[in-house]
Amino acid sequence: MLKIWGRTNSIxxxxxxxTVEELNIHYQRIDAGLQIGVNNEEWFANLNPNRTIPTIEDDGFVLWESNVIIRYLTERYGPEEFYPTDPQQKALMEQWMDWQQTTVMLDLGPLFLSLIRTPKDQQDAELISRTAENMEQHMAILDGHLRDKDYLLGPKLTATDIPVGAVVYRWYALDVPHPEFPALKDWYKRLQTSSAYREQIMKPLS
Ligand SMILES: N[C@@H](CCC(=O)N[C@@H](CS)C(=O)NCC(=O)O)C(=O)O
Incomplete structure (x- = not known):
């Protein structure tokens, strides 16, 4: 059975x-990370030398890097429409996933850590306002893209929506200004029709 190591408050x-709940894949989750530990044990480094979560093992096959895990699981177990095979659609999926990790997280990561995991008297106001402003620009890009689409690649939910949908929940849940982005909000509401989104993503931030 698929094993997933990682704590449930990690984005x-x-x-x-x-992904696994959306696709009805059977799995076992093993709690790991931060104060829980496990990823600091010696044997874990054999699975993932970075000692990061999530890490998965699927019939002896070990993989880390969350967006790659999403692509692997959807390609292996998902319905065809969930993982595009057309080269251009596939490239667009990867574009949005890489954008989430390499652009949006550069601002959302520090903003989240500052507001949620840093005591108020130690928070850096300049960092918070700079990353919050950058997040507005990222969200504006999404809003523009979603104006003529129900989901990121078109009429249906695909693997593409998963990483980006996760950051959008965090942005709305953080105590920062949220300018009106109608298309983004409609998409965010559409994502909430998935019970897997509500249960796995829309958790209190900690
Ligand atoms: N790029 C990696 C980042 C992995 C990562 O840094 N995970 C964090 C949690 S979000 C982690 O392992 N932190 C150390 C810990 O929880 O002990 C991915 O997307 O999987």
């Missing part, structure tokens, strides 16, 4: 849990 783990 990168949540994305993988949304």
């Amino acid at each position: 990168n783990v949540q994305k993988v849990l949304w």
Whole structure:
């Protein structure tokens, strides 16, 4: 059975849990990370030398990097329409997934850590306002893209929506200004029709 190591308050783990729940894949989750430990044990480094979560093992096959895990699981177990095979559609999926990790998280990561995991008297106001402003620009890009679409690649939910949908929940849940982005909000409401999204992503931030 598929094993997933990771704590449920990690956005990168949540994305993988949304995927497996959305696709009805049987799995076992093993709690790991931060104060829980496990990823600091010696044997874990054999699975993932970065000692990060999520890490998965699927019939002896070990994989880390959350967005790659999502692509692997959807390609292996998902219905065809969930993982595009057309080269251009596939490239667009990868574009949005890489954008989530390499652009949006550069701002959302520090903003989340500052507001949720840093005592108020130690918070850096300049960092918070700079990353919150950058997040507005990222969300504006999404809003523009979604104006003529129900989901990121078109009429249906695909693997593409998972990493990006996870950051959008965090942004709405953080106590920062949220300018009106009608298309983004409609898509966010559409995502909430998935019970897997509500249960795995829309958790209190901690
Ligand atoms: N790019 C990696 C990042 C993995 C990562 O940094 N995970 C964090 C949690 S979100 C982690 O392992 N933190 C250490 C810990 O929880 O002990 C991915 O997307 O999987």
